[in-house]
Amino acid sequence: MSTESKSKVLADARAAAVKASPARERLNLLFDGNSFVELDAFAKVGDKGAGVVTGYGAIDGSPVFAFAQDIESAGGAVGKIHAAKIKKVYELAAKTGAPVIGIYDSNGARLSEGNDALAAYGDMLQWSSNISGVVPQVSLVLGTCAGTAAMIACNADFVVMSENAEFFLSAAGAGDAGKAADAAKSGTAHLVLPTEAEAIGAARNLISMLPLNNLAASPVCDFSEADAGAALAAACENIADADMRAILDSVFDANSVIELQKDFGSDSVAALATMGGFTCGAVAANGKLGRDDCAKIARLVSICDAYQIPVITFVNTEGFKACGEETLAGAVRESAKLAHVYAQATCVKVSVIVGAAYGSAYIALAGTNAGADVTYAWPCAVISALEPKTAVAFGLGAEITADKSRADAENEYKETTASAYTAAADGYIEDIIDPAATRSVLLSTLDMLAGKRVTGLPRKHSNIPM
Structure with missing residues (x-):
């Protein structure tokens, strides 16, 4: 066969192997224009495709690996060859220190392969776990993601879904619970977007904000300053009702600010954001924290710690919810997990007490246990071991007289014993700052802490209360 004939055979074979499909369209949307390079395009199961498209490309100029299950190729069925292609992506990501994005859309296992299909899922789950905390992982659920595939997808740092996607462990128990809205409510999905294109755009945005790996520096993003000093001053004046x-x-x-798990945990905000162009984890604790709030915040702090992303925590919380339902649902365990994650994290941690900071919630988020490098407070902050009304009831009841009402005693307690000035005098906060100057103070603090290095005690891992 002549060279010309061989070239034609190759061209024909390649055209057949890389024919248009939803998987390739999604990958082309994901990566910068014309940057996607496909791997193992000729891999087949018999005379059919492997049910997944794999390769690498660039997102905002940075290298990223990806796989996209191909629903039009045997329903995206997972088998030995399918898993081998995905495993190679994970291996290359580990070798090169580049993120991985997985696009899920499959009807399940290739049942004809029997135990090989089980082993295939096992390889995928193992490698997803192997690179966890080494390179960022984002799961894009754009179709059906069920059973073991759901476990693998949930193993990523972030899960992004389109509204029409399905995400569940068992078809028998899925029903409405497999819908994207319910994945958002349960905290399984970090972001849910109306369309596939918007979900893909959100995944691009997340990856562009993250370091390439756990040893790389954070990217520098374009930014403009928010001119909102007056709004912060106003918030301090009415902190009880502040947004x-x-x-x-x-x-x-x-x-x-990209808020994550918005529908999971109603009294907190967990987000990624940039400060002076550098990515930070942003936490806002408000009201009384429930178990879902604790789980959401702990997850974000853990991710930030893995990639040395600073965490800035804004505290305005009266503590943890104390009711039978919360306790039975594991509130104590989740609050202990939150405290454990903060204490264990060695990334830069800065806390700003903007309002209430009571009891165990103060200890977990801004106190000694939190291991905050620097803690600031607004002048309106109230820092107390107990809620002021409880502290007055138990310790200052004798001060309530005909001339001093209970409300007067509580206000006096807030302005003296529990004030930010008392905490500063006792050495528990570094400074009381003008709310309008919060941004400039934090920029200076992050710059000062940029070289932070911490060596922990030798151990395999801590025993976090799961």
């Missing part, structure tokens, strides 16, 4: 998300928007770079 904590609005405070984050006022402090971080304009339009940079």
Whole structure:
């Protein structure tokens, strides 16, 4: 066969192997224009495709590996060859220190392969776990993601879904619970977007904000400053009714706050944002924290710690919810997990007490246990071992007289014993700052802490209360 004939055979074979499909369209949307390079394009199961497209490309100029299950090739069935292609992506990501994005859309296992199909899922799950905390992983659920595939997808740092996608362990128990809205409510999905294109865009945005790996520096993003000093001053004047998300928007770079797990945990905000172009974890604790709030915040702090992303925590919480339902559902375990994650994290940690900081919630988020490098407070902050009304009832009841009401005694307690000035005098906060200057203070603090290095005690891992 002549060279010309061989070239034609190759061209024909390649055209057949890389024919248009939803999987390839999604990958082309994901990567910068014309940057996607396919791997193992000729891999087949018999005379059919492997049910997954794999390769690498660039997102905002940085290298990223990806796989996209191909629903039009045997229903995206997972088998030995399918898993081998995905495993290679994970291996290359580990060798090169580049992130991985997995696009899920499959009807399940290739049942004809029997135990080989089980082993295939096992390889995928093992390698997803192997690179966890080494390189960022984002799961894009754009179709059906069920059974073991759901476990693998949930193993990623972030899960992004389109509204029409399904995400569940068992088809028998799925029903409405497999819908994207319910994945958002349960905290399984970090972001849910109306369309596939928007979900893919959100995954691109997340990856562009993260370091390439756990040893790399954070990228520097374009930014503009939020001119909101007056809004922060106003929030301090009426901190009990302040919108904590609005405070984050006022402090971080304009339009940079990406709120995660928005429908999971109603009294907290967990987000990624940029400060002076550098990525930070942004936490806002408000009201009384429930088990879902604790789980959401702990997850974000853990991810940030893995990739040395600073965490800035804004505290305005009266403590943890104390009711039978919360306790039975594991509130104590989740609050202990939250405290454990903060204490264990060695990334830069800065806390700003903007309002209430009571009892165990103060200890977990801003106190000694939190291991905050620096803790600031607004002048309106109230820092107390107990809620002021409880502290007055138990310890200052004798001060309530005909001339001093209970409300007067509580206000006096807040302005003296529990004030930010008392905490500063006792050495428990580094400074009391002007709310309008919060952004500039934090920028200076992050710059000062940029070289932070911490060596922990020798151990395999801590025993976190799961």
